[in-house]
Amino acid sequence: xxxxxxxxxxxxxxxxxxxxxxxxxxxxxxxxxxxxxxxxxxxxxxxxxxxxxxxxxxxxxxxxxxxxxxxxxxxxxxxxxxxxxxxxxxxxxxxxxxxxxxxxxxxxxxxxxxxxxxxxxxxxxxxxxxxxxxxxxxxxxxxxxxxxxxxxxxxxxxxxxxxxxxxxxxxxxxxxxxxxxxxxxxxxxxxxxxxxxxxxxxxxxxxxxxxxxxxxxxxxxxxxxxxxxxxxxxxxxxxxxxxxxxxxxxxxxxxxxxxxxxxxxxxxxxxxxxxxxxxxxxxxxxxxxxxxxxxxxxxxxxxxxxxxxxx
Numbered sequence: 541x542x543x544x545x546x547x548x549x550x551x552x553x554x555x556x557x558x559x560x561x562x563x564x565x566x567x568x569x570x571x572x573x574x575x576x577x578x579x580x581x582x583x584x585x586x587x588x589x590x591x592x593x594x595x596x597x598x599x600x601x602x603x604x605x606x607x608x609x610x611x612x613x614x615x616x617x618x619x620x621x622x623x624x625x626x627x628x629x630x631x632x633x634x635x636x637x638x639x640x641x642x643x644x645x646x647x648x649x650x651x652x653x654x655x656x657x658x659x660x661x662x663x664x665x666x667x668x669x670x671x672x673x674x675x676x677x678x679x680x681x682x683x684x685x686x687x688x689x690x691x692x693x694x695x696x697x698x699x700x701x702x703x704x705x706x707x708x709x710x711x712x713x714x715x716x717x718x719x720x721x722x723x724x725x726x727x728x729x730x731x732x733x734x735x736x737x738x739x740x741x742x743x744x745x746x747x748x749x750x751x752x753x754x755x756x757x758x759x760x761x762x763x764x765x766x767x768x769x770x771x772x773x774x775x776x777x778x779x780x781x782x783x784x785x786x787x788x789x790x791x792x793x794x795x796x797x798x799x800x801x802x803x804x805x806x807x808x809x810x811x812x813x814x815x816x817x818x819x820x821x822x823x824x825x826x827x828x829x830x831x832x833x834x835x836x837x838x839x840x841x842x843x844x845x846x847x848x849x850x851x
Contacts, residue, residue, distance in 0.1 A: 547572060547598040554609030559801050572602065650764060657757040664750040668743055675739035682732035689725040693718070815840070 550568060557564050579595060582588035700714055818839075819832035826832070838844050 547575060547595060547602055550606075552606055552609060554606075554611075554613035556801055556805060557606065558610045558613065559798070561798060562801065562805065564805070568606075572599065653760065654757070657753065657760070661750060661753050661757070664746060664753060668746040668750065671739060671743055671746065675736065675743070678732065678735055678739065682729065682736070685728055685732070686725070689721065689728075692721060696721075 552564070552568075556562060557568075576595060576599065581591040583592060696714065696718055700711075815836050818836045822832035822835045823829050835844070839848065842848075
């Protein structure tokens with residue numbers, strides 16, 4: 541069973557290590573995987589099983605240590621986004637309220653116009669109903685008058701039959717009475733027909749006005765609906781433009797952050813290369829493989845006076 545750890549956690553920056561497009565994580569994973577694959581213990585023996593379990597714990601420990609840096613960076617990013625989300629919602633709600641307040645006078649006028657049109661239609665319908673009722677009453681009176689005339693004609697016929705042998709003058713008088721009565725009835729009927737036709741014409745005119753008013757109301761409603769649709773489409777287009785601009789800004793910011801990370805990574809790589817070269821040089825000059833890293837660390841932390849490393 542090994543005394544020293546075989547799988548060690550490298551010191552990493554979570555923002556750089558887990559950044560998209562950065563292959564540092566893949567490199568470390570490949571190194572750990574290769575390391576574990578080259579370690580061979582016999583699982584059939586007690587020591588071999590203990591060694592395998594120990595290495596598995598080391599892998600879990602390395603995993604947890606590096607994952608902790610990533611989780612911390614993720615929490616930091618989420619915390620920085622929350623105020624922006626709150627301000628975006630506040631902006632949208634406030635703008636909707638301002639829009640509704642600005643449009644309120646027009647909304648009130650539209651509602652008043654719709655009520656006025658509805659009242660006019662209702663008044664026209666009531667007037668048409670009253671005229672129809674009056675027409676029905678007149679028609680009933682004309683019918684009653686006609687029945688009365690017919691009754692008189694029947695009575696005259698009975699009287700004529702009873703007085704068949706009367707004088708010619710009585711007959712002529714009766715005929716004149718009948719003629720006059722008939723003429724009067726014809727005149728009454730013609731007058732009634734004219735009144736009925738006038739009432740029918742008035743009803744048709746009222747119905748036409750009501751129909752025109754309804755059509756006008758429908759046109760206004762259609763125009764209002766079309767205006768609302770156009771406004772909604774314009775608002776949606778504005779939202780899409782804004783979303784596209786926000787996405788463009790976000791991508792630009794991501795590119796800047798990625799570039800900054802690339803520069804930082806390149807700088808770190810350069811420093812690592814310079815350190816490695818210095819270590820090799822010290823080891824070569826001093827004939828030792830262990831003194832080089834110590835001297836480079838002391839120089840880099842300014843522990844050796846008047847000696848520096850130029851990166």
